[in-house]
Amino acid sequence: MNKLLLTVLFISTFNFANAQPKGKAKGKTTKKDSVAAAPVYVAPPSDEEIERNLAIESLTINPKTDLAAWKKNDSLRKVYKARRLSFYVRSKYPPKDLKDGKIQLCYNLIYKDTNIKFCVNDSLCKDPEVAKVLFEKVIGDTNYVLVYIDAFSKSKSNQLCNAGHETKLTLARWNIKTGRAIWKQKSINSCLKTITNMTKTPILEWNKSEPLIVSFHRGTSFIDLKFDPAAPQLGLQSANDAEKKE
Secondary structure, three states, X not given: OHHHHHHXXXXXXXXHHHHXXXXXXXXXXXXXXXXXXXXXXXXXXXXXXXXXXXXXXXXXXXXXXOHHHHHHHHHHHHHHHHHHOOOXXXXXXXOOOOOOOOOEEEEEEEEOOEEEEEEEEOOOOOOOOEEEEEEEEEEOOEEEEEEEEEEEOOOOOOHHHHHOEEEEEEEEEEEOOOOEEEEEEEEEEEOOOOEEEOOOOOHHHOOOOOOEEEEEEEOOEEXXXXXXXXXXXXXXXXXXXXHHHO
């Protein structure tokens, strides 16, 4: 009886030991499909960054021992400073390999030896043919700048609007001490948004001695927009805005 019991126990232990996995399982290992990392877009340096780097580099150049390098650096600094201190409003297109990139409308405003940039997503008012500062006045630390922008409608989906215009007014309240600004934009004509400018006197002929009144039609509404050069801090005013506040 004891021999039989020992035999059964030995056979059970042997079978259990053989059933345990030894080392790593043999056979082909399945590799996970590798996922390609999305390309990381690195924006090129701005004119301000290049100018700043050139200024730092100039401190390391001795004009007495390396006059050619100093002249080259000085010439480049003047070029980038001139570019930085040039007013413009232009479109900025995303890189072709950047997915879901947005077209932006970028402003560069100037005051004496400084500038401020502002970009906003805008795929309608592209590559404006006209960009002009209509008004500029400094009160305290704030520079009030009113900009007029006009572009031919450039739409691939709506060919009927290609003869139309995309026009807007932009007012910047630029604190020249802190380097910050508050921007307000108003579309006053847009074929793609069905906004029609109905201003009697051409806006570019405004004499700046009296309030600028801009009239336009949007949807079922007729809107009068007012800008008072004597009180630029009031901004771009309209009766519609006043009604919303009430």
